[in-house]
Amino acid sequence: MTFIDTHAHVTAREFDADRDEVLARAADAGIRFIINPGTNLEDSRRAVELAERHPMVYAAVGYHPHDARLADEAGLAAIEELSTHPRVVAIGEIGLDFHYDLSPRDAQERVFAAQLAIAQRRDLPVIIHSRESLELTVAMLDASITACPEWRESRRAHGSRAPGPRGVFHCYPGDVATAWKLVGMGFMVSLPGIVTFKKPGNAVDVAAGISIEHQLLETDSPYLAPVPHRGTRNEPMHIPLIAQRIADVQHLSVEDVARSTNVAAYQLFGVGEKPEPRFTYPLKRSLYINLTNRCDADCVFCDRKGEAMVKGHNLKITREPEAEEVIAEIGDPTRYEEVVFCGYGEPTIRLEALKQVARFVKDRGGRTRLNTDGHGNIINKRNIVPELAGLVDAVSISLNSTDPQQYGALMRIDGPKNFAAMVEFAREAVRTLPRVVLTIVDLDDVDEDKARSFVEKEIGAIFAKRPFF
Ligand code: SF4
Numbered sequence: 158m159t160f161i162d163t164h165a166h167v168t169a170r171e172f173d174a175d176r177d178e179v180l181a182r183a184a185d186a187g188i189r190f191i192i193n194p195g196t197n198l199e200d201s202r203r204a205v206e207l208a209e210r211h212p213m214v215y216a217a218v219g220y221h222p223h224d225a226r227l228a229d230e231a232g233l234a235a236i237e238e239l240s241t242h243p244r245v246v247a248i249g250e251i252g253l254d255f256h257y258d259l260s261p262r263d264a265q266e267r268v269f270a271a272q273l274a275i276a277q278r279r280d281l282p283v284i285i286h287s288r289e290s291l292e293l294t295v296a297m298l299d300a301s302i303t304a305c306p307e308w309r310e311s312r313r314a315h316g317s318r319a320p321g322p323r324g325v326f327h328c329y330p331g332d333v334a335t336a337w338k339l340v341g342m343g344f345m346v347s348l349p350g351i352v353t354f355k356k357p358g359n360a361v362d363v364a365a366g367i368s369i370e371h372q373l374l375e376t377d378s379p380y381l382a383p384v385p386h387r388g389t390r391n392e393p394m395h396i397p398l399i400a401q402r403i404a405d406v407q408h409l410s411v412e413d414v415a416r417s418t419n420v421a422a423y424q425l426f427g428v429g430e431k432p433e434p435r436f437t438y439p440l441k442r443s444l445y446i447n448l449t450n451r452c453d454a455d456c457v458f459c460d461r462k463g464e465a466m467v468k469g470h471n472l473k474i475t476r477e478p479e480a481e482e483v484i485a486e487i488g489d490p491t492r493y494e495e496v497v498f499c500g501y502g503e504p505t506i507r508l509e510a511l512k513q514v515a516r517f518v519k520d521r522g523g524r525t526r527l528n529t530d531g532h533g534n535i536i537n538k539r540n541i542v543p544e545l546a547g548l549v550d551a552v553s554i555s556l557n558s559t560d561p562q563q564y565g566a567l568m569r570i571d572g573p574k575n576f577a578a579m580v581e582f583a584r585e586a587v588r589t590l591p592r593v594v595l596t597i598v599d600l601d602d603v604d605e606d607k608a609r610s611f612v613e614k615e616i617g618a619i620f621a622k623r624p625f626f
Pocket residue numbers: 452453454455456458459460461500501502503530555568
């Protein structure tokens with residue numbers, strides 16, 4: 158298990174006496190890469206030099222809002238020039254800090270806008286620092302995206318409604334609702350050791366409330382050391398403490414957090430590499446089975462035709478596995494809480510393989526779940542629910558909407574026909590299988606109360622919501 162510290166000021170003078178030891182300790186603790194943001198031109202040059210000397214370090218360059226008063230035109234031009242260096246992966250850290258006001262606010266705004274323009278010209282992501290200025294920071298980002306909508310647009314995953322990642326709010330100070338808005342604008346968030354503090358402000362709510370795919374890990378060394386080191390000089394080697402806390406509030410394993418945040422850092426900064434596609438993938442205490450990328454639907458919120466990543470797992474398979482291959486990967490199914498048929502694709506398209514694998518799991522005392530769009534009867538041209546009895550312990554069906562027209566629009570299929578088939582499948586499943594859950598995606602225009610009452614009263618199943626992005 159390795160981690161990426163996406164925000165550590167290893168160039169800070171606090172590390173002058175033992176910089177190499179700090180990096181060696183980080184490597185020993187499993188930190189594979191560190192991104193060192195610059196705070197002004199001199200510090201940005203130091204960041205680049207450090208990155209040249211140490212393969213584990215990458216640099217970001219820019220003027221911190223505290224140092225905005227130092228940024229004249231020549232300085233900003235030098236930052237842009239420096240940003241062409243191959244070890245530079247971002248413009249940062251940049252933004253607005255109205256808490257300390259160490260630079261005049263008009264200078265902060267001018268320099269922030271100028272550096273956003275540099276990031277856009279260079280097609281680089283940004284590392285944002287915002288303190289007591291969130292509203293204006295978001296408004297300036299919004300304006301700059303409007304002025305340059307193509308900024309990192311090519312990195313948008315095909316089929317995804319979320320734009321390609323444009324930057325990260327480091328030490329994100331706001332609430333969950335604003336964080337989701339930022340995700341929609343193509344930003345990630347990262348939270349340092351504050352998540353481990355007794356009084357974490359919004360940090361724990363954000364760490365728990367934003368899906369892990371949109372979070373990065375950071376220490377913000379030498380500041381904000383996590384508990385139990387609070388008050389001492391922070392170092393990148395403390396990342397695992399932060400990752401563990403985020404895992405706890407996300408109800409994930411620390412491996413899930415490490416893998417997912419590494420992939421997020423790869424997507425944003427191009428650091429590290431994309432993982433290989435997988436037929437089976439562990440999440441929390443369960444094992445998931447990825448039988449196919451084929452689907453009869455084409456949901457507007459689905460990334461099946463895009464990157465098809467889930468919590469750092471690459472599900473974009475280039476061929477479909479044989480049941481025997483999957484069984485070999487499962488091994489002893491009792492090691493897992495559940496074995497779940499779920500990928501970017503509809504598992505009942507591979508009904509025979511699904512049944513063979515489920516039979517193996519049940520024969521060896523494991524538990525199974527099927528995540529499906531509920532169109533298995535149409536796909537297989539027969540009622541398949543009786544065939545699942547004894548093989549599938551739980552089924553989770555995407556309800557998406559109780560309105561057949563909206564259902565069709567969201568899934569880009571014939572709404573009325575497929576909605577009726579899905580409801581029939583759900584009713585039959587309630588009669589036949591031990592546990593049936595129907596889910597909707599958390600979208601503003603989907604009527605949640607109506608969906609809940611439909612699921613509980615008319616179908617007799619359990620209702621659940623899943624996040625949009
Ligand atoms: S049914 Fe599932 S796999 Fe198919 S397009 Fe919709 S979300 Fe993606």
